Amino acid sequence: MANNSTGNSHSGLYFALVKVVISILCIVGALVLGSTVFNRLASLKKEPPREEPTIPVYRVETYRVEQRPIQRFVAGFGTAEADREVVVAAEVSGRISETEHLRVGDPVQGPQVSSDENGKSVRVPAASLLRIDPQTYEERVTQAQAMLTQHQVDLQRIDQDEASNKRLIQQQMQRLETAQRELDRAQRLVDMGAGRESDVSRSELEVQQFQEGLIRLESERDLLPIRRKQLQSQLTTAQSDLALATLELEKAHVQAPFSGVVSEVMAEEGQYVRPGEPLLRLTDDSTVIVPVPVSLTDAAVLTEFLAKGDFPLAQLVPDESALFRNEVSWTGYVIRIAPVADERTRTVMVFVEVDNRNSETPLRPGTFCYARIQADVLNTPDTYLIPRDAIVGNSLFVAPESSEASRSAKEVDIEVVRSLQSFVLVRSSELENAEVVMTNLDIVQDGSLLDVRRTHTFEEELALLKVAYLAPAPEIAPESTDEE
Numbered sequence: 001m002a003n004n005s006t007g008n009s010h011s012g013l014y015f016a017l018v019k020v021v022i023s024i025l026c027i028v029g030a031l032v033l034g035s036t037v038f039n040r041l042a043s044l045k046k047e048p049p050r051e052e053p054t055i056p057v058y059r060v061e062t063y064r065v066e067q068r069p070i071q072r073f074v075a076g077f078g079t080a081e082a083d084r085e086v087v088v089a090a091e092v093s094g095r096i097s098e099t100e101h102l103r104v105g106d107p108v109q110g111p112q113v114s115s116d117e118n119g120k121s122v123r124v125p126a127a128s129l130l131r132i133d134p135q136t137y138e139e140r141v142t143q144a145q146a147m148l149t150q151h152q153v154d155l156q157r158i159d160q161d162e163a164s165n166k167r168l169i170q171q172q173m174q175r176l177e178t179a180q181r182e183l184d185r186a187q188r189l190v191d192m193g194a195g196r197e198s199d200v201s202r203s204e205l206e207v208q209q210f211q212e213g214l215i216r217l218e219s220e221r222d223l224l225p226i227r228r229k230q231l232q233s234q235l236t237t238a239q240s241d242l243a244l245a246t247l248e249l250e251k252a253h254v255q256a257p258f259s260g261v262v263s264e265v266m267a268e269e270g271q272y273v274r275p276g277e278p279l280l281r282l283t284d285d286s287t288v289i290v291p292v293p294v295s296l297t298d299a300a301v302l303t304e305f306l307a308k309g310d311f312p313l314a315q316l317v318p319d320e321s322a323l324f325r326n327e328v329s330w331t332g333y334v335i336r337i338a339p340v341a342d343e344r345t346r347t348v349m350v351f352v353e354v355d356n357r358n359s360e361t362p363l364r365p366g367t368f369c370y371a372r373i374q375a376d377v378l379n380t381p382d383t384y385l386i387p388r389d390a391i392v393g394n395s396l397f398v399a400p401e402s403s404e405a406s407r408s409a410k411e412v413d414i415e416v417v418r419s420l421q422s423f424v425l426v427r428s429s430e431l432e433n434a435e436v437v438m439t440n441l442d443i444v445q446d447g448s449l450l451d452v453r454r455t456h457t458f459e460e461e462l463a464l465l466k467v468a469y470l471a472p473a474p475e476i477a478p479e480s481t482d483e484e
Helices: 002-044 135-192 197-251 296-307 320-324 458-463
Strands: 057-064 070-079 081-089 094-099 112-115 121-124 128-132 253-255 260-265 278-294 313-317 330-337 348-355 368-378 383-387 395-398 410-413 415-420 423-427 435-437 449-456 470-472
Touching: 070 296, 081 260, 128 278, 135 197, 197 253, 278 296, 278 313, 278 368, 296 330, 296 348, 296 368, 313 348, 330 368, 348 368, 435 449, 458 470
Parallel strands: 057 449
Antiparallel strands: 057 435, 070 278, 070 368, 070 470, 081 278, 094 128, 112 121, 128 253, 260 278, 278 348, 313 330, 313 368, 330 348, 383 423, 395 410, 395 435, 415 423
């Protein structure tokens, strides 16, 4: 029984081991079969198509560089002012009795000098504005004339007194000589014992009387020059009083100091005015001045023109958009420049003169306008005008001409000479007739392939400016005043 039990256990263990081996072999066979099927299926799959990497071509726009003289302009703004404007004030006191041209907008004529048929100068009086009651001043003129006449009569009387005194002195001297001879004769008779002492005494008394009379006449004669000077001084004073009275009478008649238009009225007929009280404002609108602030550099350029006797041309418009449309409303010239700069704005005031007499639409004082002043000409042979947006650091990219469909970008080093708002004046030996890349500058590098879609010209770039401060200049241009 024991042996049978042992045999059964050994046979059960054997069968279990066989099952394990068979399971392992089945698993390995399944794995081999799966791997074979997977490899077979994998061998049937085709690889995806592959493309070789290509060099990118960037689409860009370029700017054609041209070597040509460029006219530069200075832009600014200012308010028009009358070249001559004055507040006419009363010079004498009184009540306004008459008024003429005392309305705003009335044109008045100032004093003028013309020539007649014979070439002789003829003075044309100024237009009358108003009159201050002249009665008081007419009376003063009459009084001064009477006083002057009186002094003139006194001077004539002095002349007569001088002639009479001269005759009286001659007569008195003759009488004195006669009395002296009579005294000498009486004294000789007394000495001879034939005369009387009383006759001598009487003759001596007569001689003394004639001497005293002669002294009085000579004293009067000596006083006549003093009286004459006194009367002449009084006559001069009377003449001055008459001139002042006449001047006051003339000032009572207020006339236009120059030709212009009444722009403000400050008095009315019947009003009592005193010296210095304003009556009206007179404006000469035939010539208008527009002060325009410019930078120190631009002021230096314009000063050089004035020093040579050239007056820079200025174009004026009422709004900035008109400059963009190249519309010109008024034309003037820079005639002077302020010697002192404004410490707050660091600008210098230049004065543009506009002659309204040659303008269809006058520029009225008080009009705010924009000005474009013709400045220097940029005509340096080794410099080029480039849009500021085309510069990357201290270099830019050019697209050389090529027979291929695409071009190869080339990086060119430049030297910035001068900044002109959206343009830059640069110096380089590789920019003559070149095309400068303007777009996609963030990805373009030296050697990049370029597909030039459009080429801009200088005129097209100028058309994009809001205010045209640059323009093509004539081929024959004056020497450039460009400061490097």
